[in-house]
Amino acid sequence: MLYGGSKEASASVSKDAEVMLKMGSTSDKREQHRLMRDAMEKRFLRVTRGSIIGGVRLGMFTAAFYGLQNLLAEQRxxxxxxxxxxxxxxxxxxxxxxxxxxxxxxxxxxxxxxxxxxxxxxxxxxxxxxxxxxxxxxxxxxxxxxxxxxxxxxxxxxxxxxxxx
Known part of the structure; x- marks a missing residue:
């Protein structure tokens, strides 16, 4: 889960730079706040999605490994x-x-x-x-x-x- 979340967090750094550029192009404080809130929501969802997918992948790998190990022990x-x-x-x-x-x-x-x-x-x-x-x-x-x-x-x-x- 940590790997998936950190991978998505590092990938979103470039998107944060885009948001900062958009914020600099407007002087309206409400618009800046809305842009920042939207960027944070999207980043949270990306990191959460990456964490869940990473956890599921690790869980599937672990379950397959131990299931096969126990099956081999039983058969042999x-x-x-x-x-x-x-x-x-x-x-x-x-x-x-x-x-x-x-x-x-x-x-x-x-x-x-x-x-x-x-x-x-x-x-x-x-x-x-x-x-x-x-x-x-x-x-x-x-x-x-x-x-x-x-x-x-x-x-x-x-x-x-x-x-x-």
């Missing part, structure tokens, strides 16, 4: 760095596909997004798993590197194992 039956890499690569490729431009430009964005998504997510995924291991030291929670059966069946099996004397 393990939580490891490759789930993070796969989700990052697929999400970046999908968002590269919806960027504006020609078909060749979009294909380039998909390839670039896929590679960059994997390259950025590998160290972040590794760091995340190491931090989880450090946080779970001493607990009887299975490590994310070990094979853990997912879903309801896996939860029932883990519960049965804990209840055994």
């Amino acid at each position: 039956g393990t939580h490891d760095v490759f789930n993070v890499v796969g989700a990052g690569s697929a999400t970046a490729a999908a968002f590269g596909l919806i960027m504006p431009g020609s078909l060749a430009w979009r294909a380039r964005n998909v390839m670039l997004g896929s590679v960059l998504g994997a390259a950025v997510c590998f160290p972040l995924g590794w760091l995340h798993l190491k931090l989880l291991e450090k946080a779970n030291e001493g607990n009887h929670i299975p490590s994310h590197d070990s094979q853990v059966k997912g879903g309801v069946g896996g939860a029932i099996e883990r519960l049965e194992e804990r209840l055994k004397p």
Whole structure:
């Protein structure tokens, strides 16, 4: 949201200069006040619109990333760095596909997004798993590197194992 709002705020600087020129061309105080009020209203609406659109884009990206990461963990039956890499690569490729431009430009964005998504997510995924291991030291929670059966069946099996004397 901050990125979208700040981008729109910086884009409206040139429009503010136009308003100042119009204000200088009239000596009527009411007209100057009306011009300034209109400029501020338009700027507020532009910044608000940019913030909302930026927030929605970030929310969609985050939801797609974590949804894919959890889907991969469920399908593979393990939580490891490759789930993070796969989700990052697929999400970046999908968002590269919806960027504006020609078909060749979009294909380039998909390839670039896929590679960059994997390259950025590998160290972040590794760091995340190491931090989880450090946080779970001493607990009887299975490590994310070990094979853990997912879903309801896996939860029932883990519960049965804990209840055994």
